[in-house]
Amino acid sequence: MNYYDQHLHTYFSFDSDEQFENYLNDQPDFFVSTDHLDLKNPYSGFKDDIPDYIGYTKKLAELSKHWDTIFLKGIEIGIVPGQEETIKNYLISHPHDLILVSIHQNGRFDYMDELVLTKDKFAVAQEYFQQMLTVLLEFHQGDVLTHFDYGLRKFDFSKKELEQFEPLLTDIFKKVIDLEMAVELNAKSFIKYGNAELYEFAVPLYTALLGGKSFTLGSDAHVASDYRLGFQEMASLLQKNGIDELTVFQGKERFLTPLPI
Numbered sequence: 001m002n003y004y005d006q007h008l009h010t011y012f013s014f015d016s017d018e019q020f021e022n023y024l025n026d027q028p029d030f031f032v033s034t035d036h037l038d039l040k041n042p043y044s045g046f047k048d049d050i051p052d053y054i055g056y057t058k059k060l061a062e063l064s065k066h067w068d069t070i071f072l073k074g075i076e077i078g079i080v081p082g083q084e085e086t087i088k089n090y091l092i093s094h095p096h097d098l099i100l101v102s103i104h105q106n107g108r109f110d111y112m113d114e115l116v117l118t119k120d121k122f123a124v125a126q127e128y129f130q131q132m133l134t135v136l137l138e139f140h141q142g143d144v145l146t147h148f149d150y151g152l153r154k155f156d157f158s159k160k161e162l163e164q165f166e167p168l169l170t171d172i173f174k175k176v177i178d179l180e181m182a183v184e185l186n187a188k189s190f191i192k193y194g195n196a197e198l199y200e201f202a203v204p205l206y207t208a209l210l211g212g213k214s215f216t217l218g219s220d221a222h223v224a225s226d227y228r229l230g231f232q233e234m235a236s237l238l239q240k241n242g243i244d245e246l247t248v249f250q251g252k253e254r255f256l257t258p259l260p261i
């Protein structure tokens with residue numbers, strides 16, 4: 001099996017209008033979209049953004065009739081501490097093959113909101129990583145920890161400045177390993193927000209110090225032209241760190257695939 005993009009959005013997300021068909025031009029063997037579930041989302045005036053599961057299921061069934069591609073069901077869950085139980089229950093009645101765990105907001109603001117620029121960047125990062133750890137301690141249904149640096153994207157953080165969060169990041173990555181989850185290299189962070197340097201710190205912390213081996217690459221595309229964005233660059237960072245395989249999640253099954261280099 002070849003690695004396929006495990007993080008991308010379609011019109012089932014509140015912030016994308018992209019059509020499935022536009023992602024399918026080179027007829028991939030497997031395809032998974034990961035649309036947003038964010039409860040009480042500050043981006044949407046604190047309303048619940050939940051993908052239309054019935055519509056999604058119907059759309060995948062219809063696509064399967066016309067394409068040889070195998071369609072899997074994915075979701076990107078943004079979690080705020082306190083929402084874990086509600087989301088667990090949602091996932092029991094709405095099964096998925098791939099569950100991404102994201103921290104996007106804290107119940108007051110999204111970490112990508114302009115408002116964060118009025119705050120101390122170290123205090124924001126501290127709150128962000130603490131929230132991530134709290135969520136991982138309570139929520140054990142996820143497959144992939146996405147964009148670990150989302151809460152830092154609005155700021156300029158150097159690798160050196162990130163180092164002061166090593167104890168918290170160590171606890172986070174240990175929990176990821178305990179839960180048999182994968183760490184995502186996220187192309188929006190890595191390429192678009194110029195945070196490759198932060199991954200150069202985080203990847204060896206997770207692998208060399210803690211023994212973590214499981215990674216995914218995600219373009220986090222919201223338009224089809226970003227499909228598989230940054231895969232070369234992100235794969236070569238992993239290769240430099242002695243990683244030569246990626247994990248793909250298909251329901252309870254997981255497979256190792258070669259790095260797309």
Ligand SMILES: [Zn+2]
Pocket residue numbers: 076102104146147
């Ligand atoms: Zn996200």
Ligand SMILES: [Zn+2]
Pocket residue numbers: 007008009076220
């Ligand atoms: Zn995303």
